[in-house]
Amino acid sequence: xxxxxxxxxxxxxxxxxxxxxxxxxxxxHARRGNQIGAAGMILAIVVTWLKVGSxxxxxxxxxxxxxxxxxxxxxxxxxxxxxxxxxALFNGVGGGAAALIALAELHRVLPPPGAPKVDISxxxxxxxxIGSISFSGSMVAFAKLQELIxxxxxxxxxxxxVNGALFIGALGCGIALVGGVQDEWLLWxxxxxxxxxGVLFVLPIGGADMPVVISLLNAFTGIAVALGGFELENNLxxxxxxxxxxxxxxxxxxxxxxxxxxxxxGAFGQVTAEAAAVAAxxxxxxxxxxxxxxxxxLAYAHKVVFVPGYGLAVAxxxxxxxxxxxxxxxxGVEVSYAIHxxxxxxxxxxxxxLAEANVPYPQLKEMDDAxxxxxxxxxxxVVGANDVVNPDARANRSSPIYGMPILDVDDAQAVxxxxxxxxxxxxxxxxxxxxxxxxxxxxxxxxxxxxxxVADVKNL
Amino acid sequence: MSHDTLLVFEVTILVLAIFLGVEVISKVPTxxxxxxxxxxxxxxxxxxxxxMIVLGQPDKSAFTWIVGFAAVVLAxxxxxxxxxxxxxxxxxxxxxxxxxxxxxx
Numbered sequence: 001x002x003x004x005x006x007x008x009x010x011x012x013x014x015x016x017x018x019x020x021x022x023x024x025x026x027x028x029h030a031r032r033g034n035q036i037g038a039a040g041m042i043l044a045i046v047v048t049w050l051k052v053g054s055x056x057x058x059x060x061x062x063x064x065x066x067x068x069x070x071x072x073x074x075x076x077x078x079x080x081x082x083x084x085x086x087x088a089l090f091n092g093v094g095g096g097a098a099a100l101i102a103l104a105e106l107h108r109v110l111p112p113p114g115a116p117k118v119d120i121s122x123x124x125x126x127x128x129x130i131g132s133i134s135f136s137g138s139m140v141a142f143a144k145l146q147e148l149i150x151x152x153x154x155x156x157x158x159x160x161x162v163n164g165a166l167f168i169g170a171l172g173c174g175i176a177l178v179g180g181v182q183d184e185w186l187l188w189x190x191x192x193x194x195x196x197x198g199v200l201f202v203l204p205i206g207g208a209d210m211p212v213v214i215s216l217l218n219a220f221t222g223i224a225v226a227l228g229g230f231e232l233e234n235n236l237x238x239x240x241x242x243x244x245x246x247x248x249x250x251x252x253x254x255x256x257x258x259x260x261x262x263x264x265x266g267a268f269g270q271v272t273a274e275a276a277a278v279a280a281x282x283x284x285x286x287x288x289x290x291x292x293x294x295x296x297x298l299a300y301a302h303k304v305v306f307v308p309g310y311g312l313a314v315a316x317x318x319x320x321x322x323x324x325x326x327x328x329x330x331x332g333v334e335v336s337y338a339i340h341x342x343x344x345x346x347x348x349x350x351x352x353x354l355a356e357a358n359v360p361y362p363q364l365k366e367m368d369d370a371x372x373x374x375x376x377x378x379x380x381x382v383v384g385a386n387d388v389v390n391p392d393a394r395a396n397r398s399s400p401i402y403g404m405p406i407l408d409v410d411d412a413q414a415v416x417x418x419x420x421x422x423x424x425x426x427x428x429x430x431x432x433x434x435x436x437x438x439x440x441x442x443x444x445x446x447x448x449x450x451x452x453x454v455a456d457v458k459n460l
Numbered sequence: 461m462s463h464d465t466l467l468v469f470e471v472t473i474l475v476l477a478i479f480l481g482v483e484v485i486s487k488v489p490t491x492x493x494x495x496x497x498x499x500x501x502x503x504x505x506x507x508x509x510x511x512m513i514v515l516g517q518p519d520k521s522a523f524t525w526i527v528g529f530a531a532v533v534l535a536x537x538x539x540x541x542x543x544x545x546x547x548x549x550x551x552x553x554x555x556x557x558x559x560x561x562x563x564x565x
Contacts, residue, residue, distance in 0.1 A: 017503050018484060024496050025487040031550035034499055038543045041506065045539075048509045052516030059525070060515050063532035064508075070533075071541030078545065086545055087498050090505075094538040097507045100531035104514045104524045119467050218497055218504075225507045226477075230470060232510050238470055239477045240506040246481030247500050251493065341490050348493025355552040366490045 001050045009047045010236035016040025017240050021247070027361055044236060067093075080356050081313040084346040085145035088214055091221050092138025098224035099131030099191060105231045106177075106187050118178060123230030125174035128187055129194045131224035136198030138217050144202070145210060145345055155204050166197040211342040211349075212252050219248025251347055286422065289440040291449060294416050295456030298324075301378035303334040305370065307407055308354065310344050311384015311420065315446035318357035321383060324454050325359070331457075336363050338370035338380075338407050340388035367407060374411035382409060382417045382433075384446045390431045401429060415439040418449050495549045502542025508535035 016036050023033025052060070071090065078086045102124045109116040109124075116124075143149045170193035173186040205213050222244025229237030298304055306325065312318060325335045337359065343350040351364055365373070374380060382389055385407075392399035393406045409415050415438050422434070433439060442449050488496050515528030 021484045027553040048512045055516045064536040067533035067536030068540040071537035075541040075544035090541040093534040097531045097535040101510045104527040222504045225504045228510045242477035243481040244500040244504040246478045247485040351491045352494045
């Protein structure tokens, strides 16, 4: 297939990708959009197949079969609660593929006399560097989310120095390559240092920042793919990769009101002694209530807002929450759900879980719409959420989450917190909300507590 | 087309793609951020095109052979997994009818 024809056909794929993203602006068309995107991808694969011709066709087919069936099986089996780690995994393999392409391309362009064009070697070096960081970083994020390793931040002395040295080393070898030193091992060093850097830079990041990290790694893979487009002089890779790169960066900025540098280098989630002291200081007592008491509160309220968090997801309680909500609606209570953008473990995760439980999406309120409503809410029910309702984010400057936008549940007349125990949340930070006189705690597994509430509301 | 002309074109579309990406993504509601992320995840699976080009080179060394094969395996896991996961999520957002509340309750 000619160069021009294949590029024109790739353009159709690009349009399909843009439409796929465009259709995501409404839940009604979103699925069709994804199908258009998939069709575009199939077109690109067919075009490339024809372009490459008969060379090693069986190897390509075999490799696609292996990778594709792994992807299909993993994607079919995964539970909706485990979605973030699945996205991290697929993101990582994409970054890994970009790094491998860079390696192979360098191997191809290096031996002939005369240095490769600067833009080609620059593309190779950067895509190897970013792709490798994305690969190893995503694998660590996967391991953290899958709880293969602890979610709490891991820090050690001199961490930032080691990270800085690794990054500069990786970049230095890359610059030497671009500068004309024709030695393949330089790229190996770049890749090795980047892989290690990726591990070390995700390890210290606490669980509460996982949504930001996943967005960032997603952007990294996109950028690595776009750079791969420069190596191979392929428009499709440049445009599609950069679309993803731009979107990941934007999502990350939206997901949290903190600077990127703060997330990456701040060793977030590390509770300073000062913050702990402040939290303990304004302590006071925790009030615990029985399911019957809470059922009465809910049934005689005018307006109830549910604030779901990751605890709801792990307990698989989304279906029971919806049942409780339906029951309350039958009693004339106005029910809605306030969703923090980073509730769960990736942006929008909670929306997916509630959609799975058939909650009508008009009832799902985003943070900016939900917050003004709390002052006229009778009861806010916090189900397994913690950091996203922590008032310290507004008031306590020494808190590690200071400045993060939160749901102002403490504006409601009363707050009910469903929680397993008094342990701090995923980020390991104390929450003064639990000591607020307006708050009552209903201890126990989220699913069991909600089921008890359903039974008690029925009996009223 | 000379190499430099091509490069200028490539940089042009790169920059335009950034603006296009920001423009399109900013219209996606928070409600759909997880499918958006897994959808973009599937899109960067387009790296499979590059991986196929590498593995499909004629007269390649054993090294290129192995690296290219691994790249195609990883990229196809990315493509298939990405689209399937996104589809599963979006399926749940689709056409959900809820029984209407009886009047006057």
